[in-house]
Amino acid sequence: MQRLNAEVICIGTELLLGEILNSNAQYLAQQLASLGIPHFYQTVVGDNPERIQKALAIATGRANLIITTGGLGPTPDDLTTETIADFFDAPLVERSEIWERICEMYAQVGRQITANNRKQALLPQGAEVLPNPIGSAPGMIWQPHRDLTILTFPGVPSELYPMWQQTAIPFLQSQGWVKETFHSKVLLYWGIPESALAERVHHLFESKNPTVAPYANYGQARLRITARATTQAEAEALIAPVEAEIRQLTGADCYGVDEDTLASVVGKYLQKHNQTLAVAESCTGGGLGQMLTDVSGSSAYFLGGVISYSNDVKANLLNVSRADLAKYGAVSAIVAEQMALGVQSQIQSDWGISITGIAGPNGGSDEKPVGLVYIGIAAPDRSVVAIEHRFSPSRGRNWLRNVSACSALDHLRRRFVMIGKVTA
Amino acid sequence: MQRLNAEVICIGTELLLGEILNSNAQYLAQQLASLGIPHFYQTVVGDNPERIQKALAIATGRANLIITTGGLGPTPDDLTTETIADFFDAPLVERSEIWERICEMYAQVGRQITANNRKQALLPQGAEVLPNPIGSAPGMIWQPHRDLTILTFPGVPSELYPMWQQTAIPFLQSQGWVKETFHSKVLLYWGIPESALAERVHHLFESKNPTVAPYANYGQARLRITARATTQAEAEALIAPVEAEIRQLTGADCYGVDEDTLASVVGKYLQKHNQTLAVAESCTGGGLGQMLTDVSGSSAYFLGGVISYSNDVKANLLNVSRADLAKYGAVSAIVAEQMALGVQSQIQSDWGISITGIAGPNGGSDEKPVGLVYIGIAAPDRSVVAIEHRFSPSRGRNWLRNVSACSALDHLRRRFVMIGKVTA
Numbered sequence: 104m105q106r107l108n109a110e111v112i113c114i115g116t117e118l119l120l121g122e123i124l125n126s127n128a129q130y131l132a133q134q135l136a137s138l139g140i141p142h143f144y145q146t147v148v149g150d151n152p153e154r155i156q157k158a159l160a161i162a163t164g165r166a167n168l169i170i171t172t173g174g175l176g177p178t179p180d181d182l183t184t185e186t187i188a189d190f191f192d193a194p195l196v197e198r199s200e201i202w203e204r205i206c207e208m209y210a211q212v213g214r215q216i217t218a219n220n221r222k223q224a225l226l227p228q229g230a231e232v233l234p235n236p237i238g239s240a241p242g243m244i245w246q247p248h249r250d251l252t253i254l255t256f257p258g259v260p261s262e263l264y265p266m267w268q269q270t271a272i273p274f275l276q277s278q279g280w281v282k283e284t285f286h287s288k289v290l291l292y293w294g295i296p297e298s299a300l301a302e303r304v305h306h307l308f309e310s311k312n313p314t315v316a317p318y319a320n321y322g323q324a325r326l327r328i329t330a331r332a333t334t335q336a337e338a339e340a341l342i343a344p345v346e347a348e349i350r351q352l353t354g355a356d357c358y359g360v361d362e363d364t365l366a367s368v369v370g371k372y373l374q375k376h377n378q379t380l381a382v383a384e385s386c387t388g389g390g391l392g393q394m395l396t397d398v399s400g401s402s403a404y405f406l407g408g409v410i411s412y413s414n415d416v417k418a419n420l421l422n423v424s425r426a427d428l429a430k431y432g433a434v435s436a437i438v439a440e441q442m443a444l445g446v447q448s449q450i451q452s453d454w455g456i457s458i459t460g461i462a463g464p465n466g467g468s469d470e471k472p473v474g475l476v477y478i479g480i481a482a483p484d485r486s487v488v489a490i491e492h493r494f495s496p497s498r499g500r501n502w503l504r505n506v507s508a509c510s511a512l513d514h515l516r517r518r519f520v521m522i523g524k525v526t527a
Numbered sequence: 528m529q530r531l532n533a534e535v536i537c538i539g540t541e542l543l544l545g546e547i548l549n550s551n552a553q554y555l556a557q558q559l560a561s562l563g564i565p566h567f568y569q570t571v572v573g574d575n576p577e578r579i580q581k582a583l584a585i586a587t588g589r590a591n592l593i594i595t596t597g598g599l600g601p602t603p604d605d606l607t608t609e610t611i612a613d614f615f616d617a618p619l620v621e622r623s624e625i626w627e628r629i630c631e632m633y634a635q636v637g638r639q640i641t642a643n644n645r646k647q648a649l650l651p652q653g654a655e656v657l658p659n660p661i662g663s664a665p666g667m668i669w670q671p672h673r674d675l676t677i678l679t680f681p682g683v684p685s686e687l688y689p690m691w692q693q694t695a696i697p698f699l700q701s702q703g704w705v706k707e708t709f710h711s712k713v714l715l716y717w718g719i720p721e722s723a724l725a726e727r728v729h730h731l732f733e734s735k736n737p738t739v740a741p742y743a744n745y746g747q748a749r750l751r752i753t754a755r756a757t758t759q760a761e762a763e764a765l766i767a768p769v770e771a772e773i774r775q776l777t778g779a780d781c782y783g784v785d786e787d788t789l790a791s792v793v794g795k796y797l798q799k800h801n802q803t804l805a806v807a808e809s810c811t812g813g814g815l816g817q818m819l820t821d822v823s824g825s826s827a828y829f830l831g832g833v834i835s836y837s838n839d840v841k842a843n844l845l846n847v848s849r850a851d852l853a854k855y856g857a858v859s860a861i862v863a864e865q866m867a868l869g870v871q872s873q874i875q876s877d878w879g880i881s882i883t884g885i886a887g888p889n890g891g892s893d894e895k896p897v898g899l900v901y902i903g904i905a906a907p908d909r910s911v912v913a914i915e916h917r918f919s920p921s922r923g924r925n926w927l928r929n930v931s932a933c934s935a936l937d938h939l940r941r942r943f944v945m946i947g948k949v950t951a
Contacts, residue, residue, distance in 0.1 A: 118553075119556055128545075136543075143572070144571065144572055146569070148568055149567060178722065389816025390817040396810075396814075402836055504817075
């Protein structure tokens with residue numbers, strides 16, 4: 104067949120109304136790029152059969168791999184499968200294996216099956232099921248004629264991703280359509296702005312293979328190293344020396360790679376030192392504990408904590424001095440220190456971390472503005488420190504709560520890095 | 528001219544490589560919807576003149592208002608303006624006012640002007656400048672013929688937004704193209720699947736003005752009511768009876784509208800009854816507290832909680848019986864009840880909510896599989912109940928933790944709804 108050339112059609116009126124961000128388009132674009140499959144157009148169209156068919160007519164005229172997202176659900180405005188079948192004048196056939204799985208899934212969670220679900224079991228004659236390990240709506244792999252392949256996916260990203268990884272990629276490889284692979288490694292940073300990071304490594308931005316590119320995500324700087332090669336091993340061999348040079352240049356500011364999180368890295372240090380952690384949270388209200396427990400297996404080192412949102416809880420459960428609360432206020436270095444020591448002794452953990460601050464939008468003053476945050480760290484030797492942060496309030500409450508929790512984890516991480524240097 | 532009909536063309540190879548998320552497409556979609564300007568297709572195309580012209584040929588065949596983003600910068604791959612001019616065989620003319628502003632801006636920040644910048648001063652003959660108050664790249668407003676208007680914007684969102692607000696909207700209004708406004712209201716549901724919700728109200732899906740459409744977001748079903756009218760008041764009058772009918776049909780399953788969250792709704796009930804809340808979290812690790820404190824002002828009713836990730840914390844800080852922990856296990860109804868009562872008495876709150884479960888991916892057994900969650904609710908009269916959930920493990924740890932916290936809030940919400948019915 105002619106050279107492979109993919110096109111993405113995202114189907115959903117909610118996209119045209121701007122109700123959701125089209126993250127699927129970015130994911131599929133990244134995936135196609137990493138597989139070296141050219142991809143020249145993306146189209147977004149609503150849940151309208153006539154317009155979906157017009158989009159199909161255009162796409163099939165310029166691409167031979169059509170990937171659709173959305174419109175596979177059980178509701179009346181989910182029309183993708185029947186519209187595609189109609190476009191190619193193919194009859195719809197019910198697939199018993201799909202219907203049985205839908206019934207199974209609904210039974211599992213005790214949900215009532217409705218007439219609407221039945222149409223999710225229909226696929227065009229000759230199409231293969233593209234299994235959905237998460238949800239009830241499967242996609243399809245269909246070659247309506249020799250020079251055209253259509254892959255359909257639901258619009259829910261958490262369903263699309265595993266379907267792409269588990270079935271679509273192996274299918275594309277089995278067709279011999281994936282030759283070169285692009286392999287990337289992302290170095291993760293906390294506590295250094297993207298511009299300062301770029302300054303340190305800018306000489307690498309000219310490199311062609313691997314390429315090095317900086318980018319920032321939620322105020323977190325990253326460096327992506329991307330190598331092009333015929334095998335992953337070859338790509339990794341190209342990346343290794345560049346990664347080593349970057350790590351040399353950026354030192355402790357780099358906390359991890361790829362899927363690492365500040366919480367998972369802190370967890371590794373705690374396990375390595377066979378130590379435990381407890382948290383005392385005021386303005387983050389549980390967000391730090393949630394970050395730590397996002398890591399499966401965190402119960403090995405995370406014991407728990409106290410959400411001391413009110414001053415009574417700070418005093419009663421964490422033994423914070425009521426006199427100090429009155430004199431210095433709940434958002435102060437001394438209260439952060441007492442919270443960290445308090446949760447450490449209450450929960451009998453090796454480390455205690457505390458966060459107290461003003462997340463806003465209200466509650467700020469000239470002396471204590473929104474964005475003022477104190478992080479307390481009580482160490483195994485019962486020594487305690489408090490670090491003051493004055494974050495910009497401009498990004499709002501949720502951002503402030505998130506950077507406060509991340510900064511607390513980063514301070515603990517850097518303590519372990521220092522310990523490593525001392526003992527090394 | 529024929530009825531206005533807009534189309535968005537996002538230009539940039541970085542979009543086709545998935546390097547950036549296309550947030551401009553969502554922003555423009557929201558803006559067009561709120562202005563009542565129909566918008567049926569979005570196209571993404573790379574920085575390639577031939578393909579940009581093919582996209583223009585298609586778009587001008589089906590829309591009379593074309594809005595482009597991207598490709599206005601000074602680099603060689605920024606080709607949007609010259610490609611559009613070429614498509615309509617219009618000569619490019621340098622605009623001194625643009626050139627002077629570019630020189631000014633570069634002087635201000637002490638940046639060296641390059642030959643590349645000069646092309647940013649070029650616009651097709653007859654086009655008006657669409658000023659960029661932030662960056663050096665202006666857009667244009669061009670009517671190459673009577674029935675077609677083209678608006679171009681840079682790809683940087685922080686530049687596009689003010690350009691749209693300050694110039695594009697007033698222009699569209701001045702043309703008399705903004706007559707009707709679309710007003711939407713979204714009804715939010717918890718504890719009912721999208722398909723079952725659709726069954727209850729499917730007769731409304733045929734309605735034309737207002738329209739009613741279901742959609743699901745992170746396992747949460749929603750119904751959107753959208754009215755088209757010349758004034759917002761008129762739109763709201765169209766929506767009101769349909770909303771009333773839907774509320775009648777869906778009862779307590781509807782927890783709120785638009786920006787409401789389960790946490791904000793629970794907060795309103797607590798404030799209305801002048802009651803306080805504390806939480807005891809095991810598998811959610813702080814996520815319930817974080818949800819509650821996402822709401823600014825939640826300190827009026829949320830006192831705090833205990834993250835009892837380890838059994839020692841459950842026993843020591845929440846007075847859960849060690850015998851029961853040994854006999855029934857941490858994930859059990861009786862432990863959930865003791866956690867709720869424990870945090871209620873420790874923190875002296877009116878209500879205590881607890882969550883204990885198996886979030887996985889490990890730690891499950893035949894008897895207690897991943898997805899088994901107990902939610903405890905201790906009421907102001909010190910009565911306590913535990914509700915068992917068996918969530919599908921297929922969506923993974925983070926999803927399980929999120930639905931567990933949401934379900935806990937929903938149970939408390941339904942208690943208040945019942946209280947309302949009793950007292951009513």
